Amino acid sequence: MAYIEIINxxxxxxxxxxxxxxxxxxxxxxxxxxxxxxxxxxxxLMKHLVGLIRPDSGDIIVEGESIVRMxxxxxxxxxxxxxxxxxxxxxxxxxxxxxxxAFGLRRFFxxxxxxxxxxxxxxxxSVGLSDIEEKMPSDLSGGMKKRVGLARAIALKPExxxxxxxxxxxxxxxxxxxxxxxxxxxxxxxxxSLVITHDMKSAFTIADRIGMLYKGEIIEIGTVEEIxxxxxxxxxxxxxxxxxxxxxxx
Ligand SMILES: Nc1ncnc2c1ncn2[C@@H]1O[C@H](COP(=O)(O)OP(=O)(O)O)[C@@H](O)[C@H]1O
Ligand SMILES: [Mg+2]
Numbered sequence: 001m002a003y004i005e006i007i008n009x010x011x012x013x014x015x016x017x018x019x020x021x022x023x024x025x026x027x028x029x030x031x032x033x034x035x036x037x038x039x040x041x042x043x044x045l046m047k048h049l050v051g052l053i054r055p056d057s058g059d060i061i062v063e064g065e066s067i068v069r070m071x072x073x074x075x076x077x078x079x080x081x082x083x084x085x086x087x088x089x090x091x092x093x094x095x096x097x098x099x100x101x102a103f104g105l106r107r108f109f110x111x112x113x114x115x116x117x118x119x120x121x122x123x124x125x126s127v128g129l130s131d132i133e134e135k136m137p138s139d140l141s142g143g144m145k146k147r148v149g150l151a152r153a154i155a156l157k158p159e160x161x162x163x164x165x166x167x168x169x170x171x172x173x174x175x176x177x178x179x180x181x182x183x184x185x186x187x188x189x190x191x192x193s194l195v196i197t198h199d200m201k202s203a204f205t206i207a208d209r210i211g212m213l214y215k216g217e218i219i220e221i222g223t224v225e226e227i228x229x230x231x232x233x234x235x236x237x238x239x240x241x242x243x244x245x246x247x248x249x250x
Contacts, residue, residue: 001029001061001064002026003021003026003027003192004026004061004192004194004200004206005025005059005060005061006023006025006059006161007046007058007059007060007061008022008023008059009022009048009058010056011044011048011055017216018044018216019041019042019068019216022045022058023215024218026192028056028193030208030249031182031206031207031209032194032208032209032214033196033197033203033206033209033211034194034211034213035203035211035212035213035238036196036213036214036238037198037247040213040216042213043196043226046194046195047210048060049082050082050084050196051067051079054068062078065078069213081158081160082158082159082161082162083153083158083162084164085150085163087164087165087168088165088169089142089145089148091137091152092137093137093138095137096134097120097132097148098117098120098133098144100137101123101124101148101152102116103234104133104155104156110183113243119209120133121133123151123155124148126151126154126185127148127151127154128147128181128205129144129147129148129151129238136216138182140207142169143177143178146166146170146174147181149166150178150181150182152168154185154189157189157193159192160191160194161185161192161194162193162194163197165198166195166197166202167199167202168198168199172201175202176201178202179206180205182206183206184248186188194208198238199232202238204228207223208224209222209224210224212232214234217233220235221233227239
């Protein structure tokens, strides 16, 4: 059985049917990238995996256990395995880098202050940063903020990292730095990764498999090679970034 199984997931907000039967399995240690247009429900899908949103129907199985049917207490325990890198880095603006990273460590674990400081230092080093613990988020560039977001995730020593648009808003070089870090984190920490992006260069760089979310369903999933060579016109149009095609914008 896969590490994570998303089975026939449905979610509506009022009249808006966002997820209409999403099926997706993620194997331990692999990086699955979900692509899809703005507003298609990518973030909504990801939030289901950490219990931030509950489905209308369907199931999510993590290591053989349904997290949809879990009590809050059981869910919190399971969530220790997950780290979530939010869209836009989402650092706490009023906290310095040290406290941003320490936040989850204090919440979920019982480390001493010395241990916390060491973990913070190591995590920052893993993403190529040092001696920035006292800086405030407003002192950091966009790329540095994203890297602090990654450091905050790996500090928790998670089994799975969820990345919501980790390269959006970055210049092409910094995007590639982040993509390479996602690959490095996968190797160094042996994590399973689920990445949402519409950055196709990043998707092709980091993915073991790529799936496309369209009209509430994963319409196709395959290896980088398979998706590059897809005959599905909707996916082709997305990869090419073209206004012309089966999906009409004009
Ligand atoms: N908590 C919510 N309440 C109501 N509507 C929501 C909520 N979260 C997301 N939506 C709607 O669901 C749709 C998908 O949103 P989202 O998953 O954020 O898209 P994206 O693929 O860009 O990440 C959007 O139409 C959004 O307005
Ligand atoms: Mg989103």
